[in-house]
Amino acid sequence: MELEHGAAVIVSDWLRGKPEEVFYFITDESHLREAEAFVTAAEQRGIVTKVSVLSSDEVQRGDCVEEMRRIMSYADVVIGATNYSFITTNAVDYALHHGARFLSLPLSTNDGRSMFEYDFLSMNPAAAARMAILTALGKVRPSKSDVPSPETTRAHADRMGYKVFIPALALALTAVLVATFWTSLGANNAIGVSALVALFIAFTLFKCKPSYAVSDGTRLMDNVGPVGILPQVLAALGSLFTAAGVGDVIASGVEKVIPDGSRLIAVAVYCVAMALFTIIMGNGFAAFSVITVGVGIPFLIMQGANPVVVGAMGLTAGYCGTLLTPMAANFNIMPAALLETKDKYSIIKAQAPVALTMLAIHIVLMYLLAF
Structure with a gap:
């Protein structure tokens, strides 16, 4: 996809920009091409544009973003198109409360291409939703194949x-x-x-x-079936949760549960949270980044726990949740499909006693070894 076409897709399909709306595009010095393409696409639709170009260091610190809160609140749409997301800043919250729409558009990629050049930008969300509904209702079945007797x-x-x-x-x-x-x-x-x-x-x-x-x-x-691509999607979701500040939200909630100075409860909450979030996410690495930021660091490491023990055993505590979830499709659903078992959850049922036992052992060992 051409960079200009990608910018037009974001303006028209993602943001549904209307004539005379004000779009505020915030970027850094490494993405000037994207800023130029976005302004061109917006102005072709009669949209008023304003662009601010920051240094990468300023974006990472976040100070300059907070200083732009009033300017952001005057815009109809604010686009944060930098290498670092600032969706959790007070400035964005201020702009949202004043009626602005916000699009977090981190432009950093692994291969050096502009994100505006990726074909996924033109994906039809409605069509994807219909496909998901058909799958959930069991309307998608394997095609006929010549299976040996x-x-x-x-x-x-x-x-x-x-x-x-x-x-x-x-x-x-x-x-x-x-x-x-x-x-x-x-x-x-x-x-x-x-x-x-x-x-x-x-x-x-x-x-x-x-x-x-x-x-x-x-x-x-x-x-x-579609669970074949689930691990990749869930791993990306974990990164998204971390960038969105889910760990901070969890920390604020856990703070009300864990009594001051109670190391055993803190260890138990951390290990169980790792397992539960892995069950939800289907990916121990995705859960690790979120739960360690929200629970492990403030309630264990900052209280004197050995970070090596907390990190290593926290991740393997998450793996206990991997044994209990169909979301970990590559571990629990794909083998059932390969073995053509009558009950697709038979592997999870067989693993459940071991998983729960190992989770309890993790809590005891972390409490004894980390402090």
């Missing part, structure tokens, strides 16, 4: 034996070796290379037709 599957399994695990082990081993010794390729590309190596080994061992890779791959994704 149980007898055929059993015969092949008896013939191959434990050799069926060789491609999977080769995939993991190759990924580690490539990521370790071919560093210029990158970790993500290492996974792709290892997948090709594992596929070649599978063809060599099992003497199957190459078309099976496509047909069985399609059947697998049909069985897994």
